[in-house]
Amino acid sequence: MNTVEQVLNQAEQGFKASMSKLFELLRIPSISTDPAYKADCQKAADWLVAELTAIGFAAKARPTGGHPMIVAHYTPKAATAKTPHVLFYGHYDVQPVDPLELWETKPFEPTLKTDKNGIERIYGRGTADDKGQLMTFVEAARAWIAASGSLPIKATFLIEGEEESGSASLIPFLNANKAELSCDVAFVCDTNMWDEKTPAITTRLRGMVKEEVTVTSPSLDLHSGLFGGAAMNPLRALSKMIAALHDKNGRVTIPEFYKGVSELPKATKKQWAGLKFSEKKFLGAVGLKSNAGEKNHSTIEQIWARPTAEVNGMWGGYQGAGSKTVIPSQAHAKFTFRLVGKQNPKAILKAFQVFAKKQMPKDAVISFSGEGSGSPASEISENNIYIQKSSAALKAEFKKETVLMGSGGSIPIVQSFKTILGMDSVLVGFGLNDDAIHSPNEKYNVSSFQKGIRSWVRIIAALGEK
Amino acid sequence: MNTVEQVLNQAEQGFKASMSKLFELLRIPSISTDPAYKADCQKAADWLVAELTAIGFAAKARPTGGHPMIVAHYTPKAATAKTPHVLFYGHYDVQPVDPLELWETKPFEPTLKTDKNGIERIYGRGTADDKGQLMTFVEAARAWIAASGSLPIKATFLIEGEEESGSASLIPFLNANKAELSCDVAFVCDTNMWDEKTPAITTRLRGMVKEEVTVTSPSLDLHSGLFGGAAMNPLRALSKMIAALHDKNGRVTIPEFYKGVSELPKATKKQWAGLKFSEKKFLGAVGLKSNAGEKNHSTIEQIWARPTAEVNGMWGGYQGAGSKTVIPSQAHAKFTFRLVGKQNPKAILKAFQVFAKKQMPKDAVISFSGEGSGSPASEISENNIYIQKSSAALKAEFKKETVLMGSGGSIPIVQSFKTILGMDSVLVGFGLNDDAIHSPNEKYNVSSFQKGIRSWVRIIAALGEK
Numbered sequence: 001m002n003t004v005e006q007v008l009n010q011a012e013q014g015f016k017a018s019m020s021k022l023f024e025l026l027r028i029p030s031i032s033t034d035p036a037y038k039a040d041c042q043k044a045a046d047w048l049v050a051e052l053t054a055i056g057f058a059a060k061a062r063p064t065g066g067h068p069m070i071v072a073h074y075t076p077k078a079a080t081a082k083t084p085h086v087l088f089y090g091h092y093d094v095q096p097v098d099p100l101e102l103w104e105t106k107p108f109e110p111t112l113k114t115d116k117n118g119i120e121r122i123y124g125r126g127t128a129d130d131k132g133q134l135m136t137f138v139e140a141a142r143a144w145i146a147a148s149g150s151l152p153i154k155a156t157f158l159i160e161g162e163e164e165s166g167s168a169s170l171i172p173f174l175n176a177n178k179a180e181l182s183c184d185v186a187f188v189c190d191t192n193m194w195d196e197k198t199p200a201i202t203t204r205l206r207g208m209v210k211e212e213v214t215v216t217s218p219s220l221d222l223h224s225g226l227f228g229g230a231a232m233n234p235l236r237a238l239s240k241m242i243a244a245l246h247d248k249n250g251r252v253t254i255p256e257f258y259k260g261v262s263e264l265p266k267a268t269k270k271q272w273a274g275l276k277f278s279e280k281k282f283l284g285a286v287g288l289k290s291n292a293g294e295k296n297h298s299t300i301e302q303i304w305a306r307p308t309a310e311v312n313g314m315w316g317g318y319q320g321a322g323s324k325t326v327i328p329s330q331a332h333a334k335f336t337f338r339l340v341g342k343q344n345p346k347a348i349l350k351a352f353q354v355f356a357k358k359q360m361p362k363d364a365v366i367s368f369s370g371e372g373s374g375s376p377a378s379e380i381s382e383n384n385i386y387i388q389k390s391s392a393a394l395k396a397e398f399k400k401e402t403v404l405m406g407s408g409g410s411i412p413i414v415q416s417f418k419t420i421l422g423m424d425s426v427l428v429g430f431g432l433n434d435d436a437i438h439s440p441n442e443k444y445n446v447s448s449f450q451k452g453i454r455s456w457v458r459i460i461a462a463l464g465e466k
Numbered sequence: 467m468n469t470v471e472q473v474l475n476q477a478e479q480g481f482k483a484s485m486s487k488l489f490e491l492l493r494i495p496s497i498s499t500d501p502a503y504k505a506d507c508q509k510a511a512d513w514l515v516a517e518l519t520a521i522g523f524a525a526k527a528r529p530t531g532g533h534p535m536i537v538a539h540y541t542p543k544a545a546t547a548k549t550p551h552v553l554f555y556g557h558y559d560v561q562p563v564d565p566l567e568l569w570e571t572k573p574f575e576p577t578l579k580t581d582k583n584g585i586e587r588i589y590g591r592g593t594a595d596d597k598g599q600l601m602t603f604v605e606a607a608r609a610w611i612a613a614s615g616s617l618p619i620k621a622t623f624l625i626e627g628e629e630e631s632g633s634a635s636l637i638p639f640l641n642a643n644k645a646e647l648s649c650d651v652a653f654v655c656d657t658n659m660w661d662e663k664t665p666a667i668t669t670r671l672r673g674m675v676k677e678e679v680t681v682t683s684p685s686l687d688l689h690s691g692l693f694g695g696a697a698m699n700p701l702r703a704l705s706k707m708i709a710a711l712h713d714k715n716g717r718v719t720i721p722e723f724y725k726g727v728s729e730l731p732k733a734t735k736k737q738w739a740g741l742k743f744s745e746k747k748f749l750g751a752v753g754l755k756s757n758a759g760e761k762n763h764s765t766i767e768q769i770w771a772r773p774t775a776e777v778n779g780m781w782g783g784y785q786g787a788g789s790k791t792v793i794p795s796q797a798h799a800k801f802t803f804r805l806v807g808k809q810n811p812k813a814i815l816k817a818f819q820v821f822a823k824k825q826m827p828k829d830a831v832i833s834f835s836g837e838g839s840g841s842p843a844s845e846i847s848e849n850n851i852y853i854q855k856s857s858a859a860l861k862a863e864f865k866k867e868t869v870l871m872g873s874g875g876s877i878p879i880v881q882s883f884k885t886i887l888g889m890d891s892v893l894v895g896f897g898l899n900d901d902a903i904h905s906p907n908e909k910y911n912v913s914s915f916q917k918g919i920r921s922w923v924r925i926i927a928a929l930g931e932k
Contacts, residue, residue, distance in 0.1 A: 206691065208691075208791070210789045212789070216753075217753075217754065217758075218752040218753050218754055219752055219753025219754075220752060220753070222752055223874075223875065224774070224776050224778060224802055224804070224874075225672065225674075225804065225873070225874040225875025225876065226769065226874050226875060227752065227769065227874070228769065228774040228776050228802075228804050228874060229759045229760070229768035229769050229772050229773075229774045229804065229874070230745075230748075230749065230757050230758065230759045230765045230768045230769050231749065231752065231754055231758060232754065232758035233758075233776060233777060235708065235777045235779075235780045235799075236708060236709070236711070236712065236777060238705070239704070239705035239706075239708035239709045239777070239780075240705075240708075240709040242701065242702060242705035242706075242709075243702070243705045243706040243708075243709035243710070244709070245702070246702065279696075282696075283696065283697065286684040286685055286686060286688055286693065286697065287682075287683075287684050287685025287686070287795075288683065288684055288685075288697055288698060288829045289828070289829055290828045290829055291696050292683075292696065292697055292698035292699075292827065292828065292829060293695045293696045294695070299696045302695035302696045303692065303693065303694065303695050303696050306695050307695075308690070308694040308695045310690050310694050310699060310793060311699060311701045311702060311705070311783065312690060312783050312784050312789065312790055312791060312792050312793070312794075313701075313782065313783030313784035313785050313790070313792070313794070314701050314705075314780060314781065314782055314783060314797070315780065315781040315782075315785045316779065316780055316781075317777070317778050317779030317780060317800070318778050318779035318800060319779050319781045319798075319800075323676045323678070323778065323800055323802060323836075324778055324779070324800075325674070325778060325802055325875075326778050326779070327776060327778070328778075328779070329753075331780070332785070333701075334783070334784060334785075334789055334790075336690055336694075336789060336791055338690070338691065338694050338695065361758065362755065362756045362758065363754045363755055363756055363758060370789075407691070408689075408690075408691040408692050408693070408694060408695070409689065409691025409692060409791075410691065
């Protein structure tokens, strides 16, 4: 029996104990956004520090302006300068539980249920987001040290207590502890598998830049009888600009918008095409029948690997009951642009502003009041060594090819790790789409927890290999 | 000295007394919208009934569900079946006076002021809208009967007390008294001159039809990260439709929209071109520099004689502070269409609905929730006998050609007289653009009052001529 097999055996033998540990953590109502639960957040942090210390980590709950940040280090005795140093990130805080009346079990009394197909699930707040996920790390480390006496890598845990309430302390903490926290790579366990049987690594996260515009035409609201026909209407000007943002093929028309956007690598395109992703099901669930995006790109490509120009809100003139014969002075809209590849947020913003100005008819003046900031997309190459090692380890565990997924949204921590600590993040998680995170009856499948621990055992082994 | 000259002399000799009468009426705070002034409305009605009775009319303040309606009839002894019967319409109620602190004189203490150029003005609520104007009728009738013993026409006064608060009783009253109130023509004295020296008759009032639309795309609000790029955004669909409403020449693109719209008669076009209307001043006052309407039509044509398709309000998605990464389920807009000539409100509404539906991309469903009603434009031909007689009488008084104006808005009474009583309205008034009606420091020039009385003396004479 080789080392990995020994550690996997250890994990299996200890699984019941791992479940107990997880339940202990789940019972602590560490709701970070509600000051009433401040002591519970401290309690959850202390609990994790005690566990990590017991395993062999040098762990501390470090104070911040908000809830404590757990930092725990482990250096194998046999470590050399070449031993990889890996950071594991998770968060011990959870979302509030309201509306409480929709819960079928008590949110902080974790409950095991088995459905008619024999699938076991743990119900409770934080089961999937993120206590269950972060404990897959912890229990894998416990199994490694119990079975082999040591981890084969240098490991640092960074476990946050404010992820669900804005992460106010995170960036200052990373800046203040750069040297201590800069590792070779970060693993973030807060994402999903493709499905119950298919492991996944999220290698693409779209970036985003936002903008808000105001179009002013007349200097005051006008009577549409007195001025209608002669006066420019800012809603008309703004509508014209929004209508011009996309061509008839759904492509964004802003000049230079696609600069830095690459076509998908063939292998990825092929893998995604093979995913049996149901466009009909995905869109049908929200009342849509057809794909409204760029022609010649699949739905999955559009949401994972193509940029967008979206109007998130628009308003102007009279919105009350009945009618008002007004030509409004101003019209407003909020935009977000999802970014991929090497699209530069500042350049996109600038290009949009130039485009929007050009679209304005006479007597329509557009101004911009957005934050002007934004974050580029995060993409890790399929050839990255950590992606390759993790991908192979997951495949070994699941006996199925690992899907290299995209995510339409952004995960801010990934951006912070890159810009502040200079390291890439590998996003491996064991959640499922039906975990109901942030909702009543949040759950985590027992198989997610079990396969998660086993997967980390294998990934840690792969990382430690010469 | 002919009869008209005698009556004009009488009007001049009695002008001081006419001013006193006007001031008496102005002192009654007949604010119709405020129940606290209910007794004052009754008082104003009673005052007018007493005056009209004293002149020789059979006058009564008739009860309604709201404030009383004054009806007063005068039939000359020498009247035959061929003697024209003319209805004069005005209103004795006034707008509220707030903000009171902006008034330089007490609103119900009419005050005469003379400026450095010797121009005399009467300040007070109701001076121009509409007590000053309606008293030009009354005092002309008084002068006629005093000087010649009779009016040369059959006359009916209809003086309303709810014009400033929605005219709730008017249509039921007209319907209930059709035979009594149906005359050969109505004169409405609630409009303006072109300028201090140039008389005007408003012969064109635009009609209007309104509609409200809702565009629904996804069945619920979506996360723009998860669905952005694949899901249709209803704000985009609605913007596209609004942008398509006008072509690059400012012409409305709805098929059949211009059906029933005629080009201006050459004489009218020539007269309007000669008005020295300053587009720069008109648009400049509201912060605009250029005309946004149909090319090849002057600003004055656009607002008086051309139809419009206007969006009066639009909303959808997130409108609060900051940003929200949402693709909204719905987008909304309110529209009004100003109508001219023979445009049919129902046909326009239908044409718009068909157009709007055609503009919708896949997965954008538009629904219509407007009232579906509307009113056509009111236009009297320049060749109408009453227009011609009034126009000539005004020219004789002012020694200047009468301008046949348009008005971009609508005056509901004109529509009611046409549809319920089957008579056209001739809109003659002596207000000026700077009268500040509905505002603090409302005023009426003494010359408006004096020329107004003299003009009615001449118009009544012209109407009485065989």
